[in-house]
Amino acid sequence: MTPAARYQAAIEVLDAILAGQTPEPALRAWGRSARFAGSKDRVAISDHVYDVLRNRGRAAALAGCTVPQATGRALILGLLRLQNVAVEDVFGQMPYGPSALSADEAKEHPTPDILSDTPDWLLALLKAEFGPDLEGLLAAMSTRAPVYLRVNTRKTTPEHVIADLAQAGVHAIADPRLATALEVQTGARKITATAAYQAGLVEVQDLSVQMAMAEIPVPQTGRILDYCAGAGGKSLAIAARSDADLTLHDKFPKRMGDVALRAERAGMVYQTREDAQLDHEVQFDVVLLDVPCSGSGTWRRDPMVRWRMTPETLAALQSEQAQILDRAVTLTAPRGLIIYMTCSLLRAENEDAVHAFLARHPQFDLLQSRRFDPRNASDGFFFAVLQAK
Numbered sequence: 575m576t577p578a579a580r581y582q583a584a585i586e587v588l589d590a591i592l593a594g595q596t597p598e599p600a601l602r603a604w605g606r607s608a609r610f611a612g613s614k615d616r617v618a619i620s621d622h623v624y625d626v627l628r629n630r631g632r633a634a635a636l637a638g639c640t641v642p643q644a645t646g647r648a649l650i651l652g653l654l655r656l657q658n659v660a661v662e663d664v665f666g667q668m669p670y671g672p673s674a675l676s677a678d679e680a681k682e683h684p685t686p687d688i689l690s691d692t693p694d695w696l697l698a699l700l701k702a703e704f705g706p707d708l709e710g711l712l713a714a715m716s717t718r719a720p721v722y723l724r725v726n727t728r729k730t731t732p733e734h735v736i737a738d739l740a741q742a743g744v745h746a747i748a749d750p751r752l753a754t755a756l757e758v759q760t761g762a763r764k765i766t767a768t769a770a771y772q773a774g775l776v777e778v779q780d781l782s783v784q785m786a787m788a789e790i791p792v793p794q795t796g797r798i799l800d801y802c803a804g805a806g807g808k809s810l811a812i813a814a815r816s817d818a819d820l821t822l823h824d825k826f827p828k829r830m831g832d833v834a835l836r837a838e839r840a841g842m843v844y845q846t847r848e849d850a851q852l853d854h855e856v857q858f859d860v861v862l863l864d865v866p867c868s869g870s871g872t873w874r875r876d877p878m879v880r881w882r883m884t885p886e887t888l889a890a891l892q893s894e895q896a897q898i899l900d901r902a903v904t905l906t907a908p909r910g911l912i913i914y915m916t917c918s919l920l921r922a923e924n925e926d927a928v929h930a931f932l933a934r935h936p937q938f939d940l941l942q943s944r945r946f947d948p949r950n951a952s953d954g955f956f957f958a959v960l961q962a963k
């Protein structure tokens with residue numbers, strides 16, 4: 575495909591996303607309808623789509639539109655201007671590229687600041703939180719997210735697995751901030767096909783999550799409950815460093831569908847329990863709560879989250895987070911720990927949720943908390959360790 579044809583494809587995918595599809599299914603659907611496209615074309619089209627979604631406010635403004643007005647065509651036009659790519663090399667390159675610009679589209683617009691990539695109501699919350707650091711944070715959140723691997727030190731060492739991966743065409747380097755974290759430099763799309771991945775030597779896991787999992791106090795024995803287990807990423811990180819008895823639960827058991835395979839690869843032993851069953855269990859030494867949240871820390875990977883969130887969805891999440899925290903109290907042993915985690919940048923879901931919990935449950939103490947973001951780690955992430963008195 576020509577460069578212009580790839581942009582035309584990105585326009586079509588963006589229009590499908592604006593009509594309500596999520597990015598990955600929209601890209602796959604386009605791929606199925608375009609068997610002629612090679613793997614490099616698909617990668618380029620996906621990059622264009624994600625570049626637009628991460629810079630959506632500025633791309634719309636550079637095409638003379640508001641975010642709700644902007645079509646796929648307008649967003650690609652704005653992206654080209656944002657990236658200083660010659661518009662005439664793309665628009666008007668028929669038959670496969672987008673048609674030539676109209677006189678209205680050809681009008682130039684001033685480049686807006688990076689704050690316009692975030693809806694106003696969210697910007698107000700983030701400004702209150704990050705003050706003068708906000709622009710730097712948003713700039714970091716508008717770039718492509720790096721890919722990190724967690725080395726399963728029960729099975730291998732970072733040095734060995736770096737060499738194994740290199741043989742399979744995946745070039746990864748150790749991150750200076752955490753010995754077991756590798757940053758993938760090239761070949762990220764090949765990871766799941768490598769023997770190292772298939773043998774459970776590595777898992778894909780963001781650096782911030784890995785740093786949090788390395789910092790939290792995890793006992794070597796005793797009983798740990800991963801109450802919002804989902805695909806089991808946090809449990810796998812615990813199993814790599816602890817022999818404690820692991821129990822997994824999720825309100826939606828289907829979300830644990832991948833756990834069995836991942837556990838087998840990594841050598842993790844665990845059991846699952848429904849919520850009602852947990853009342854008949856001995857209480858847990860650690861209850862890990864990787865709660866449902868706004869995902870505002872993962873905007874680089876899932877850029878639509880920023881525009882789909884509303885004050886109402888945030889309020890509903892906050893109330894669910896409080897309910898989950900309250901439920902955990904009944905499951906935690908005396909002197910036991912509740913470890914609360916989110917992938918959110920918002921104080922409302924992090925420190926405020928913890929302080930409200932402590933006010934409701936004065937029998938708990940806050941032992942430790944920390945937040946991560948692209949300026950000191952990778953994705954936005956938060957954890958707090960609460961101990962029962």
Ligand SMILES: C[S@@+](CC[C@H](N)C(=O)[O-])C[C@H]1O[C@@H](n2cnc3c(N)ncnc32)[C@H](O)[C@@H]1O
Pocket residue numbers: 801802803804805806807808809823824825826829864865866867894898
């Ligand atoms: C952030 S995700 C967990 C990701 C997972 N821990 C991992 O590392 O792969 C949050 C999970 O909480 C689950 N969840 C939502 N509401 C819940 C509730 N009231 N009780 C327990 N789990 C809940 C969701 O189904 C989702 O899988």
